Amino acid sequence: MDENKIMLSERDMPQAWYNINPHLPAPLNPPINPATGQPLGPEDLAPIFPMALIEQEMSMEPWIEIPDEVMEVLKIWRPTPLRRAFRLEEHLDTPARIYWKDESVSPPGSHKPNTAVAQAYYNKQEGVERITTETGAGQWGSALSFACQIFDIECDVYMVRVSYEQKPYRRLLMQTWGANCYSSPTDRTEAGRAILAENPDTPGSLGIAISEAVEDAAKNENTKYSLGSVLNHVLLHQTVTGLEMKRQFEEAGDYPDTIVGCVGGGSNFAGFAFPYVEEKISGQREIDIIGVEPTACPTLTRGLYHYDFGDTAEMTPLLKMFTLGHRFVPAPIHAGGLRYHGAAPQLSLLVSQGVIEARALRQNDVFEGAIMWARTEGFLPAPETAHAIRAAIDEAIKCKETGEEKCIVIGYSGHGHFDLAAYENYFSGNLVDYELPQEEIEEAEEYLPDIE
Numbered sequence: 001m002d003e004n005k006i007m008l009s010e011r012d013m014p015q016a017w018y019n020i021n022p023h024l025p026a027p028l029n030p031p032i033n034p035a036t037g038q039p040l041g042p043e044d045l046a047p048i049f050p051m052a053l054i055e056q057e058m059s060m061e062p063w064i065e066i067p068d069e070v071m072e073v074l075k076i077w078r079p080t081p082l083r084r085a086f087r088l089e090e091h092l093d094t095p096a097r098i099y100w101k102d103e104s105v106s107p108p109g110s111h112k113p114n115t116a117v118a119q120a121y122y123n124k125q126e127g128v129e130r131i132t133t134e135t136g137a138g139q140w141g142s143a144l145s146f147a148c149q150i151f152d153i154e155c156d157v158y159m160v161r162v163s164y165e166q167k168p169y170r171r172l173l174m175q176t177w178g179a180n181c182y183s184s185p186t187d188r189t190e191a192g193r194a195i196l197a198e199n200p201d202t203p204g205s206l207g208i209a210i211s212e213a214v215e216d217a218a219k220n221e222n223t224k225y226s227l228g229s230v231l232n233h234v235l236l237h238q239t240v241t242g243l244e245m246k247r248q249f250e251e252a253g254d255y256p257d258t259i260v261g262c263v264g265g266g267s268n269f270a271g272f273a274f275p276y277v278e279e280k281i282s283g284q285r286e287i288d289i290i291g292v293e294p295t296a297c298p299t300l301t302r303g304l305y306h307y308d309f310g311d312t313a314e315m316t317p318l319l320k321m322f323t324l325g326h327r328f329v330p331a332p333i334h335a336g337g338l339r340y341h342g343a344a345p346q347l348s349l350l351v352s353q354g355v356i357e358a359r360a361l362r363q364n365d366v367f368e369g370a371i372m373w374a375r376t377e378g379f380l381p382a383p384e385t386a387h388a389i390r391a392a393i394d395e396a397i398k399c400k401e402t403g404e405e406k407c408i409v410i411g412y413s414g415h416g417h418f419d420l421a422a423y424e425n426y427f428s429g430n431l432v433d434y435e436l437p438q439e440e441i442e443e444a445e446e447y448l449p450d451i452e
């Protein structure tokens, strides 16, 4: 095909999300209640999540219909284009065909509203009036603010204090979409007050912000909590991207040999890749599925596959996942969305089974790839997305060496318009490459909960 982009019509959008649970090569270990050591029941989650999402979290149905009201909102920017990176191919002089599924075209500029919209809708259906969440750099907070604005739900975002102070633009985006954004720790919650009493100058952390958002939801009527990655229902909502992509490849008369995506909690990568996993497992297709993470936070490549908490304060259920330990404090790299200590249980299982490959890259190599991308393709990628781009470039260079005409597709999770300070750091030579010392991983082994 010689087109620059393959567009679907709204009529050709998938009508249902793909649930990978029934097709996993081994059963998923259930989430555990840390107080009892027993698997969680729906009633354990009911104080913080609406029932519809709890059902999706545990569902074994392979297809879950997308409600019309959600579809109408997704259509503001969906279907998104599948684009061909002709200019990058030419620059690399590679026989590989490089495509990218462009999730940067949504109002907040990333894949995150695919689940934010669905979550806001189900909360609204169950009479929830207010949603709380945490945010680091502000990508998730802004996506949820946008979704809550549409469904007329109040949205309270606990934003990690350093980011609140240093990254005002996404905070202003949240405000523009009508959300309240607080610098965490706050004096609104017990968790926040305790931290402030002990250390008034704390920079805050994602772990603290999660504790605040969960406490706020659990203690207040008609208030629920929302999470932007990791959980099964979040990955489910993201499969709209991979399902669209399948149809677009059919239209292009092509099929991916290699899928690359960046992994923070794993939701965008799972969305692109899970609809292809069944064909790989059943042996219908040979396909390399590669998740890319930073060397500074090498969850899938060097972490332990073990039950762990989702947050620092040990308030969440235990999930069996790859983890660097819930006390892990990642180095301050610029791909803020990739600095989580754990990874989605469904994705972790597939990595542990060898179905999905994981790779770690250094920040300077990643930004070099981002610049090459911007200078050939024109678009400015998010630092997170640039991890996938760099891995695709490496694969395309290999194709040049071997002469293989592979079809490579990049999960293009978002744009970098709010990340120019990171680019500035790269240009001025101030980006540091971090390798996580092995002792830190071994330390985690000591304090992980004693459940196999």
Ligand SMILES: *Cc1c(COP(=O)(O)O)cnc(C)c1O
Pocket: 110, 111, 112, 139, 140, 228, 229, 230, 262, 263, 264, 265, 266, 267, 268, 269, 337, 338, 382, 384, 385, 413, 414, 415
């Ligand atoms: C949040 C974010 C990520 C990482 O989150 P996942 O759940 O792993 O997808 C990646 N890219 C962008 C642009 C993001 O905003």
